[in-house]
Amino acid sequence: MSLSSKTNQNSKEVSYSVSFLIVAIVISFGIITQVVFGNLHLEKLIFPRNIVVLFLIISLIIIGNWKFRGSSIVSWLSSTKAAISSIVGFTVVTLIMGLLTQGTSTNTFISKLGLNTIASSWIYAFSLLLLLFSLGFATIKRLYPLKKSNFWFILNHLGLWVTIVAANFGSIDQTHLRISVSTAKYANIAFGEKGEMNILPFSLKQKEFSLETYNPRITIMDSTTTMISVKSGKNTLEAKSNNSIILKNWNIKVLQYLPSAELTGTKIVAFDSIGTAPAAYVSARNVQTNKQLTGWLSCGGNLITKMYLSLDSEHMLVMLPPADKEYKVLLYINNGKHTFSKQISINNPYTYLGWQMYIVDFNRDKAKWSDSTIIELVNDPWQPVVYMGLFMMIVGSLFVFWRGKK
Amino acid sequence: MEWSNYSVFFFASTLFFVVALLSLLKTNKNTKSLIHISVSLGILLIISFVTILWISLGRPPFKTLGETRLWYALFLSLIGYVTYIKWQYRWFLVYCLLMTILFLLLNYLKPEMHNKTLMPALQSVWFIPHVIVYIIAYAFLAGAALVAIKGLFQNYKTKLDKSIIQLADNLVYLGYAFITMGLIFGALWAKQAWGNYWTWDPKETWAFITWLGYLVYLHYRFNHPYKVIGPLWILAFSFLILLICWFGINYLPSAQNSVHVYSGQ
Structure with a gap:
């Protein structure tokens, strides 16, 4: 040179x-x-x-x-x-x-x-x-x-260069597929973003599924717009026995909470089975008019209808569907020779034969009794290169932190 | 023993940190050694607790939010102390120690507390690092923006003290290191949660624009070591972008489907 x-x-x-x-x-x-x-x-x-x-x-x-x-x-x-x-x-x-x-x-x-x-x-x-x-x-x-004094410069700049290249060129080689995995039988056909079919080098079957939800929340809804009436601040109440809140002049109290309930005739009873939904027996008292109401609220399922309480002509008290806390699936993985099982949850994917498996969704109608799961499979051959670039940048930024401006 | 002895460690280390904070109010020869002694003892106590916890659990204590908070308390106090030794930034040590006490206190009040209605994707080991690194970065860069406003005010209204740019530089270098890590942690987390590092989610886009803004500042300062006003304007402008990224995107039509736009409940 x-x-x-x-x-x-x-x-x-x-x-x-x-x-x-x-x-x-x-x-x-x-x-x-x-x-x-x-x-x-x-x-x-x-x-x-x-x-x-x-x-x-x-x-x-x-x-x-x-x-x-x-x-x-x-x-x-x-x-x-x-x-x-x-x-x-x-x-x-x-x-x-x-x-x-x-x-x-x-x-x-x-x-x-x-x-x-x-x-x-x-x-x-x-x-x-x-x-x-x-x-x-x-x-x-x-x-x-190469000079020793340029070390941090190279880490930061080369790290960024490698990251940009690997992320942009690598995204072209990334494959994202989705597969519906059920408890019924093994599946190995996954579909791409444009619906193209792909046969996986292994097959999957759902062994167990578990879903944890937060307690549902109770709020006042505008009857005509079906929007939450109180826009800001604390505007919902956690459905939990003895919890209370004042919303729009209504003192709302949860008298009884059933995490899983069904409607038999006109009665709400605790029952833990597919199709049930959370229900709460609540009282609402208007602090200005002293009007008092009691009744059941439920976000509704197959065995229990959606239940709400009309407060006046414009407002109703409703229960919002519970938010997911965590869901995970235990999968059987069969590679043609032997079978093993592995658990996947959000933030905890599992990689097998170059395919990273992410849990995406489940059968929401069946909630915690879901018998099928949607798994996203990602093949990302450039991942080690991206990680290398990011690692260089992390070390480089530690240098920036330590050296400051020199 | 797990968490049962935590209160002893908590009160002891907090006491040392409070002594350090009080000594930091006024530095002379006596208080200087007091700062060093009390901060190191406080940190040593946290290290001992983490070690004992680790041994008694038989696994690295990285699993629950309470455990990660403990690491945060440790790292924040360490970073604050190391920066203090290196540059004598008193205010930064004060900031770090206050944050450390806050984290220790949270663990004291509710050692295993999980934030309620935290959506599944947020329940990750990356959550706290990503957010805290950003909080620290924003704190530094807000400091830099204040310096910029002061400098610009001096320039147009009174007399510019050119040494002000040195302080801005120090703040930006520190803030930039943190903002880079925050961005990278976010990307690594996204990969773990959804299988993509980067999806140009509006918050990502604006965080990236913010990062580029400070990148321009660093390069401009590198190229023109004696210019002051131009860099100060770049700083002020970059902070404006930072504010859009932080709050403003909630109002942007382009950001209505962002995973980072949180509707209040």
Whole structure:
């Protein structure tokens, strides 16, 4: 490598206005490409194509740094000015994403420019590429020759570079599938986001399911709009015996709470079976008029109807469905040779044969007696690379914390 | 013994931290050694309790919220103390010790308390680190914003004290380290909960924009060590973005489906 080719920074120094102009031109190219070609079809860049593109980017950075270190374009790309202007450029693109609702848009101007699908637009791709080149050239300048004093700089910059690349290129190779697993029989056919069928290298069956819920909450609802009447502050009461609250001049008290109840004739009785629902016997007394009411509330299930208490012509006392606390499933996993079981809950996925399994949902009608579970399967071959980049950034930020400004 | 002896450790370490806080009010030679002694003893007591708990449980005490809070108390006091030794930031030690006492107190009042109606995805080991790291980051960056406002006021109304930028730098470097970790912890948590690191959820998007804002500040300061007013404006502007990220997104139409927008109950 020709290290002797010294650069004359001063004569090639690009001003801020030129830097920002370059970024504006790059983003404009993104806009033009977007208008002409429409959204970027990232899924076409599937392995090994993404590796080829990545190889090209890395080669350009290495060759640029090696052979054209003195050129104005390379010295600009590795400069702080390029860093600042490309960060600002990318910030503007991200701001659009933050301000405009992402998804389908009826506005033709917005959808033509891809502003409602920024993350898969050419504008995003161009501004990100510029950021990657700027970051790449700044990093390689410090990588060769390697100096101890540049250690934290490299950790932060290379870490970010690796993270951006692995997250963006890696998302193309990520597969997300969903499978419905029941207690009835083993299943091994999972479906992709567009409904495509995939056969898994193992099959799954539900062994056990458990659901814990919080006690349901009681509140006053507007009869016509069916919205919660009290908008802010403490506006609900936990359904629990002897709990009380004053809402909209009504003193509400829970006299009896049944976590699981059914309606037999006109009576509410405690019963623990599929189709039951929580119920509460409550009293409501208007502190101004002294009007007193008592009655049963229930959020309703197959064995008990939804029950509420009319307070006046505009308001009714209702029980909201209980919120999930935790749900987990114990799965049988069969790989063709042997079977074993594994528990999956939210925040505790299980990885088998490269597939990360996440619990997504269950049969809500059957609640804790659910006999089927929806499992999301994720295959993410780039995960170790992303983790490596993130790890470098964590160590790098600890350095920033420790060293401060030096 | 598990949690049964906690109150003894709690009262003893809190006492030491309170002594340290009182000594921090006025520093002279005598109080300086008192700060060092009381803070180290307080930290040592927490370490002893964690060690005993670990041994008696036969597993790392990382499972319940009460246990993670204990680690937080330990790390906060450690970070505060280390920063104090290195830069003599009294206010930061005060902040860390107050937070430590708060966490110790919460554990004393309800050692196994679980936040009610915490949706399943929030019941994660990442919850506390993610939130606390962000709280610390926001505290630093709010400090930096105050410095920026003071500097800008001085510049346009009175006389600018240029050394003010050094304090801003220190605050931003610390805040930036924390905001980076908060962002990364969030991504790692999202991967564990939903299988995706990043989904451009509006809160993520705005947190990322905030991060970029401070990134611009750091690079601009690096490139122009003698400029003051420009960087102060960048700081003020970045804090504005931070505020949008923190509260403002609740009002943005683009953020109505965010997992981070919480409806009150």
